[in-house]
Amino acid sequence: MPDGLDGERLERFVHGDQAAFESLFRQFEHEVYRWIVRIVRDRAAADDVLVEAFWRAYRGRARFDPSRSFGAWMRRIATNAALDHLRAARAHAGWRSADDTMPAPAGPDQALHESIAQAFRRLPPKLQVVATLALVEEQPYAEIADALDLPIGTIKSRVFRATRLLRKELARLGITP
Amino acid sequence: MTDDQLLSQLLQKALPSVDAPRPPADLWPVVVQRAAAHEKVSAADLGVAAIIATMLLMFPQWFWFLAYHL
Numbered sequence: 001m002p003d004g005l006d007g008e009r010l011e012r013f014v015h016g017d018q019a020a021f022e023s024l025f026r027q028f029e030h031e032v033y034r035w036i037v038r039i040v041r042d043r044a045a046a047d048d049v050l051v052e053a054f055w056r057a058y059r060g061r062a063r064f065d066p067s068r069s070f071g072a073w074m075r076r077i078a079t080n081a082a083l084d085h086l087r088a089a090r091a092h093a094g095w096r097s098a099d100d101t102m103p104a105p106a107g108p109d110q111a112l113h114e115s116i117a118q119a120f121r122r123l124p125p126k127l128q129v130v131a132t133l134a135l136v137e138e139q140p141y142a143e144i145a146d147a148l149d150l151p152i153g154t155i156k157s158r159v160f161r162a163t164r165l166l167r168k169e170l171a172r173l174g175i176t177p
Numbered sequence: 178m179t180d181d182q183l184l185s186q187l188l189q190k191a192l193p194s195v196d197a198p199r200p201p202a203d204l205w206p207v208v209v210q211r212a213a214a215h216e217k218v219s220a221a222d223l224g225v226a227a228i229i230a231t232m233l234l235m236f237p238q239w240f241w242f243l244a245y246h247l
Contacts (some may be wrong), residue, residue, distance in 0.1 A: 116187055
């Protein structure tokens with residue numbers, strides 16, 4: 001088994017066994033939570049996204065192939081749940097609340113950092129997720145592609161588009177990296 | 178340093194990582210609650226289903242009207 005999990009536990013999960021689901025939750029919650037926090041960058045939102053991700057996994061358990069990696073499957077679900085959270089946050093509250101969730105950087109460059117963070121939050125969510133993982137978290141393209149279930153070429157193209165949009169926005173603010 | 182690396186560095190400073198290695202509380206009960214809430218058929222759902230079934234028995238010609246609107 002790819003995650004070192006026993007196939008019987010995964011089979012039981014697929015058939016709706018709640019004890020098997022709980023043991024998978026206990027085993028993977030920290031790893032999935034850290035991944036979500038990297039994307040949404042907000043602890044409170046990460047709690048909600050974690051619950052949503054595991055709920056989606058349980059709901060879609062019949063589609064899981066027990067011979068594949070549960071961790072990778074869970075990460076894909078979590079990435080999509082985080083993406084949906086970013087979309088909803090953007091549609092619901094606009095930029096102000098997104099900025100509120102950001103930890104304020106201290107020091108003399110605070111205004112500059114806030115402008116950059118704002119420009120970043122203006123990216124469309126699907127570009128924002130890819131840019132966060134590639135440019136901020138420096139995750140390998142292959143890992144991002146796997147988490148989003150997309151070809152590497154699509155990830156590269158999204159990083160390129162995100163970079164271009166960011167440079168444009170930063171130039172508008174008078175910042176030239 | 179390339180332009181992309183510079184941009185990456187700027188972003189890392191502007192968007193510091195959030196230190197949260199684990200959820201602050203046990204979220205398993207919330208997941209269970211969520212699953213239970215979705216699996217439970219509410220009284221309102223049963224009521225609507227009963228009304229629709231009654232209407233279809235009384236007025237079978239309304240089938241296509243209801244199929245279009247529901």
